[in-house]
Amino acid sequence: MAQTKVIALTGNQAAAEAMRQINFDIAAVYPISPQTELMGFFAEYVANGEVDTEMIAVDGEHSAMATCIGAAAAGARTITASAGPGIAYMVENLYVASGMRVPIVLLDVNRALSAPLSIHCDHADSMLTRDTGWISIFSENAQEAYHNIIMAVKISEKAMFPIIVNYDGYIVSHSIEDVEILDDETVRNFVGPSDIHRIPYPLLDTDKPVTYGATAQPDYYTECKYQQHVDFLKVYDVVREVFDEFAEISGKRYDFIEEYKTEDAEYIGISMGSSFGTLKDAVDRLREQGRKVGAIKIRLYRPFPVKEVAQALSKAKGVVVLDRADSFDGIGGPLFKDIATALLATENNPYLHNFIYGLGGREIHEEEFMRAFDRLERLEKGIETRENFVEYLQVRE
């Protein structure tokens, strides 16, 4: 077990600390709120020679990801960070990175998308990445963000897929919390040293010239994608392994999902990111009223923990999915559809309802989540009816 110390850090400071300890080879940076100060903190480490990292201040997020792809294919350990519109701008290259199977860590300090412009938190940016073939992990707080970044390096390099670590803009990134920090040596041993041969075809091995990013015609494109598809299914095992290894050094055991009082729960609420704490408080208050409610947090978002979610919902009567992004598709939020799909893996057929909340940084209170449970229960019992699967939780009428 590692030496640890507890200090007060913001989410961005905790992320910068993880980056310092890992001593990434390459960090491509471009400012965008609320990510900006993270790279500012990290730049101090670079300027003071506390890390070896080549920090490249690029001309935009599209270039940030292109730089990362080049560096990662070369054989370097690579990270970048962005938010909201910046994530949208780099989406083209996210597909390239996962298609090339290069390990890269991307920190998404979750932010809403324009228009109207908002620098505040929601998960619309993450939802742009959900089909890109990146592993995606959500963090509830600064502590999880810190841990997730350390684990992400290893997951990404073992799975040979790039990985996104999400944490909520401002709510996590700019709030001070007590964070338990591992000692540098433990972290460095955990991730292992830089070596171009961590990947099978490093560009920098000029004795073995390889071609990255070829064109595939219809006779091969399907095979390339199917291989990616099959390998992405193996990510579950990789994540579990790394979670286990991390438990050994940190004493903190993570799982794909986190269940709260679901054991006997009839009605279950599901969310991701920083709102889960509020959701747990809402569950506690409803439990005080004698209501059988519980909550689930999705930590591993991609690949989606279908089996775990199905198992956790196998006895529920009703499920309310709390989406921090809208899909504008007549069906419901992105997480809602993931949960609906996961329910195909259980015999149980709970009543499913969807609320959109917390858009563009709208603060969320336990009373609002309690209202979501109330609505779910009344719908399930036939006391109320609905026109759509999805409703907004916090809109002024």
Next chain:
Amino acid sequence: MSYQLKPWHEIPIGSIVPEAGSSKINHTGSWRMLRPVLNYDKCTHCLICWIFCPDDSIPVSPQERFETDFEYCKGCGICAVECPYDALEMVPEMEIKLKELEEELG
């Protein structure tokens, strides 16, 4: 242009091509309509044709130009135009093919 189509599990990770120069499997000579015929008497082995050949179809040593590699030569004729010694002539491929066929048929 023939290669064995491999199943998905036999291809390298990330659609990477690890075999350098493996395009040699594409015999682009099939595109050729005109064939550069070299007059060895005129050739001074200056290698100008070699540097300008878009298809890497002119095998050379530092001192010598060898016969064009017709597996790959697409027949553009740049070598014939650029040859300072007029040592190359472009002949319609069909004429050559027909002559070969006639010989074969007797």
Next chain:
Amino acid sequence: MTTATDKGMREIRWHGRGGQGTVTAAKMLASAAIIRGKHGQAMPEFGLERSGTPVKVSTRISDHIINTRAPVDNPEIVIITDPSLMFTIKDIIKAGTDENTVFIVNTNFPPDKVRKILDIPNNELWIVDASKIALEEFGRNIPNTAVLGAVAKATGIVDLDALKQEITEAFEASSKLRALLPQNLKALERGYEEVYKAE
């Protein structure tokens, strides 16, 4: 595999070289059939190939709606617009054909040579020197209109007037091609007249 539930559907495959108008010819054939109230389809197989590379185009013509979008794998008719392809991509040309496949070849070779090169001793074979016609009529080796005339005669898939109408409309729509319309109509007619069925 193409599953032609439509028994009356005519399936044609073209082999040419980029830059010689093969794709245009295939489209014109389908368009001419459409002018006559039939259903037509022409699908080039796009690759990364550049000018001069072999190109393959599928054409289907039917009295009924054509549902398939697969390339023609077992052509009833094979059209070769560039004679050198017989030497270079014979396997691709022959793929999916049998002794009932009709071949239409643009060449100045005599039939016995074509039969020998393609190894089609008994197939129905039509020959037209479309390149010569094109060179004589408008001075460039773009044999497509002459080949179209030959196809009309050899297969009866469309009538010559429909092709004339189609070519006229297509050429008149383009400022670049307008001036070449009379020569191309002549090439079409000559292709129709000069194509012959080999013994």
Next chain:
Amino acid sequence: MPLAPGHRMCIGCGIPPIVNEVILAINEPVIISNATGCLEVTTGVYPVTAWNVPWIHVNFQSAATVMAGVEAAYKVLKKKGVIPEDKKIHFVAFGGDGGTYDIGFQALSATAERGHNVLYVCYNNEGYQNTGYQKSSATPIGAYTKTTPVGKAKVGKQEPRKDLTMIMAAHGIPYVAQASPHIFRDLTRKTKKAISMDGFKFINVLEPCTLSWRFSPEDTMRLAKLAVETRYWPVYEVIDGKYWKVNIKPKKPKPIEEYIAAQPRWKHVLKYPEILEKIQKEIDEKWNLLLHLEEMSKKLAEEEGVDYEELFKVPED
């Protein structure tokens, strides 16, 4: 050759000679990045590759940036001892004019400004040839493209071409040059000069396109030569954005009409004296400017006590 046969570039394409001339001039290992375009789409066609050197393509706009990532990785891994201290690698990016003048310009400019040790070579065929010839900002005035057709209201492209070489020189990077593949000794020398300098280098190479300019494939190099002889494509180099040298000065320049007449994409302008006049004016003014810049740099060098001729010498290998 760095580029193996069996690639799918057009018959008579001018790009492979440019690539080979550049890479053959470099004696140490080299890593290539490539913008999407003709070169990329015809060389790395899965499951085979024409490249005999490490090569990466990410997308249209990223050739410079991707190479910056590779170069930075090399730098840091050398510092960390992962790459041996004595291992020298050169980093070269190739892009067409679409990926360089237009969509990749922001990334190119930024990579230049950051001073990555990269040589960027633009094979400039004056249009988007990979997509079937649309106008780029390198397309000359009056030229036909699919997006600037010749009609009754408008005759080809309305604007003169952008001078990217000048723009790159304004970055003040160590080395900028224009070259023609026909003068291969010049391009080879320029490559050697470029890689001898630390920082970002840019060479703009004219690449006559047989397919879209619509000339016969055997004439590619003839046109590359004619472009220099008519002063349409001056062959010159710039050091540190301030010392200019025109490498080839045709004593009696050939008439531009000869160059234009050889290109069916452009030759209609011969019927439009006002366009022809604009073209000639652009050429003359640019030529004059270059000569003045050359004279001024000589004076500048003298003032600074710098040996002007020495500046342009290539160090012996």
